[in-house]
Amino acid sequence: xxxxxxxxxxxxxxxxxxxxxxxxxxxxxxxxxxxxxxxxxxxxxxxxxxxxxxxxxxxxxxxxxxxxxxxxxxxxxxxxxxxxxxxxxxxxxxxxxxxxxxxxxxxxxxxxxxxxxxxxxxxxxxxxxxxxxxxxxxxxxxxxxxxxxxxxxxxxxxxxxxxxxxxxxxxxxxxxxxxxxxxxxxxxxxxxxxxxxxxxxxxxxxxxxxxxxxxxxxxxxxxxxxxxxxxxxxxxxxxxxxxxxxxxxxxxxxxxxxxxxxxxxxxxxxxxxxxxxxxxxxxxxxxxxxxxxxxxxxxxxxxxxxxxxxxxxxxxxxxxxxxxxxxxxxxxxxxxxxxxxxxxxxxxxxxxxxxxxxxxxxxxxxxxxxxxxxxxxxxxxxxxxxxxxxxxxxxxxxxxxxxxxxxxxxxxxxxxxxxxxxxxxxxxxxxxxxxxxxxxxxxxxxxxxxxxxxxxxxx
RNA sequence: GGCGGCAUAGCCAAGUGGUAAGGCAGGGGUCUGCAAAAUCCCGAUCCCCAGUUCAAAUCUGGGUGCCGCCUCCA
Numbered sequence: 001x002x003x004x005x006x007x008x009x010x011x012x013x014x015x016x017x018x019x020x021x022x023x024x025x026x027x028x029x030x031x032x033x034x035x036x037x038x039x040x041x042x043x044x045x046x047x048x049x050x051x052x053x054x055x056x057x058x059x060x061x062x063x064x065x066x067x068x069x070x071x072x073x074x075x076x077x078x079x080x081x082x083x084x085x086x087x088x089x090x091x092x093x094x095x096x097x098x099x100x101x102x103x104x105x106x107x108x109x110x111x112x113x114x115x116x117x118x119x120x121x122x123x124x125x126x127x128x129x130x131x132x133x134x135x136x137x138x139x140x141x142x143x144x145x146x147x148x149x150x151x152x153x154x155x156x157x158x159x160x161x162x163x164x165x166x167x168x169x170x171x172x173x174x175x176x177x178x179x180x181x182x183x184x185x186x187x188x189x190x191x192x193x194x195x196x197x198x199x200x201x202x203x204x205x206x207x208x209x210x211x212x213x214x215x216x217x218x219x220x221x222x223x224x225x226x227x228x229x230x231x232x233x234x235x236x237x238x239x240x241x242x243x244x245x246x247x248x249x250x251x252x253x254x255x256x257x258x259x260x261x262x263x264x265x266x267x268x269x270x271x272x273x274x275x276x277x278x279x280x281x282x283x284x285x286x287x288x289x290x291x292x293x294x295x296x297x298x299x300x301x302x303x304x305x306x307x308x309x310x311x312x313x314x315x316x317x318x319x320x321x322x323x324x325x326x327x328x329x330x331x332x333x334x335x336x337x338x339x340x341x342x343x344x345x346x347x348x349x350x351x352x353x354x355x356x357x358x359x360x361x362x363x364x365x366x367x368x369x370x371x372x373x374x375x376x377x378x379x380x381x382x383x384x385x386x387x388x389x390x391x392x393x394x395x396x397x398x399x400x401x402x403x404x405x406x407x408x409x410x411x412x413x414x415x416x417x418x419x420x421x422x423x424x425x426x427x428x429x430x431x432x433x434x435x436x437x438x439x440x441x442x443x444x445x446x447x448x449x450x451x452x453x454x455x456x457x458x459x
Numbered sequence: 460g461g462c463g464g465c466a467u468a469g470c471c472a473a474g475u476g477g478u479a480a481g482g483c484a485g486g487g488g489u490c491u492g493c494a495a496a497a498u499c500c501c502g503a504u505c506c507c508c509a510g511u512u513c514a515a516a517u518c519u520g521g522g523u524g525c526c527g528c529c530u531c532c533a
Contacts, residue, residue, distance in 0.1 A: 009463090025533070036533045070531070153462055154529075161461090201531085223533030228462085230532095254464080255527065262527080291472065291482075297465065297526070304471060304483095311471095311482045317496075347473090347480095355473050359481035369497055373490090429492060436494075447496050454496085 001349035006250040007151055011351055016056050021213045025222035026062040029089030030070045032272045033096040040253045042286050043294045044221055045102040049392045050348050060105040061212050064090045067111040067198050072187050082188040083112055096273040101282045101394045107212050111204040115190045118199045118207045122179045130240040134170040136182030136195045142175045145236045152228035177233055179203045202233040220247040224255055254297040287312040287395045290354040316397055318365050322383040329380030337385050340364050344389050417453055
């Protein structure tokens with residue numbers, strides 16, 4: 001399969017390993033999960049499901065950066081322990097992802113649990129001459145790592161010339177970055193060979209990835225905004241430390257804008273996962289996000305989400321009606337369905353092109369509905385295929401969700417349907433229509449077909 | 460200033476050399492007592508200019524516009 005690698009800025013061939021190792025940058029838990037977190041989570045959830053579908057296992061790690069400036073700032077402001085805040089928002093994050101149908105990762109390591117390993121790594125980097133201590137801080141010596149800039153396409157000379165780097169007198173070189181920061185009064189800290197302090201940003205991801213996935217692994221993911229400096233620095237630290245290539249494929253998702261503006265708190269255009277879930281199902285949110293290729297910037301609008309939900313509804317409507325007419329049947333025996341499955345895989349094999357894969361699902365949808373109309377036995381096979389492929393994307397409702405439906409309601413509606421059928425036989429259209437209209441008002445939709453009447457509770 | 464991305468029908472969105480998937484909206488037909496659902500048909504020459512090529516939305520050069528990163532960020 002072909003996967004775009006930020007490192008080479010082109011698609012490269014990837015041959016899946018039996019166990020695929022993935023590290024995805026997680027969140028700094030200091031506030032509610034938002035749309036910008038939902039995209040990489042959903043994308044990687046789908047990637048994982050797709051590999052599983054192909055028979056591979058995936059070992060996936062996503063970190064919580066639970067020691068961080070923003071958390072400390074909040075902790076000082078609210079006079080609450082930093083780890084209490086990060087613990088709370090970590091849980092909130094996991095809950096939000098659960099509600100989006102994201103399968104949990106294998107590990108969710110936290111900085112606070114990795115202090116010893118981080119210190120070990122920092123020590124190692126100093127010993128190897130890639131880092132130095134300065135007044136309780138430790139910095140990575142960028143000029144000791146010749147290929148610095150290879151991921152982000154940056155040039156150290158130009159970075160140095162740039163005036164935007166904060167001038168810190170402790171640094172030997174303005175491009176150097178902190179591995180360890182000495183503690184300021186009141187901040188959370190740990191003791192280290194360099195005194196009380198805490199890890200700098202970047203080092204935690206290296207330490208945790210190295211520990212859980214080894215010195216080299218397949219994929220490292222995250223938002224495009226992390227390429228520089230975060231991922232660039234991760235490469236420098238890790239490769240300087242191990243002497244081996246850290247990651248084979250760097251995979252970055254495009255960012256989300258809202259009404260064409262960057263999502264940010266100061267602009268007040270922040271959409272949280274909770275906001276989304278208030279009006280939409282998880283399937284609708286996933287479908288919306290997956291309708292755009294993961295590397296393309298996604299401009300979120302509520303109208304767009306609503307529109308796309310209509311498309312998804314067709315898929316789920318079909319599945320519902322197919323289920324009433326057919327039992328699942330292996331699709332492997334039918335060439336038309338094999339063809340569709342192949343097209344789906346081709347799309348996914350080409351840099352996880354979910355947008356194209358969705359197009360295949362709509363073709364399957366049409367085919368299945370034709371089977372339905374023609375009473376074709378292949379309907380059951382189409383149903384099964386739809387479940388399998390839709391299941392990779394997580395957009396097909398697993399079971400009929402009729403939360404408010406009960407046996408009692410079933411019986412009552414059946415009685416009304418019988419009465420209506422009788423009315424129809426007498427060509428008493430007025431009564432038949434009245435029953436239908438009033439049920440609709442009550443939230444029950446009737447759909448007549450030539451043979452029978454289907455009914456469902458309005459979404 | 461440096462690095463990078465994007466620009467395809469009314470809207471959303473695939474498509475990296477051979478004459479444009481799919482979805483939403485819209486129009487028409489079939490089915491139906493009607494409605495709904497479903498199904499069939501109808502719509503773009505791909506921001507502009509110049510080049511390369513038998514052939515370009517797809518490659519090259521130059522523009523224009525929007526956006527991101529370079530400071531925290533998924």
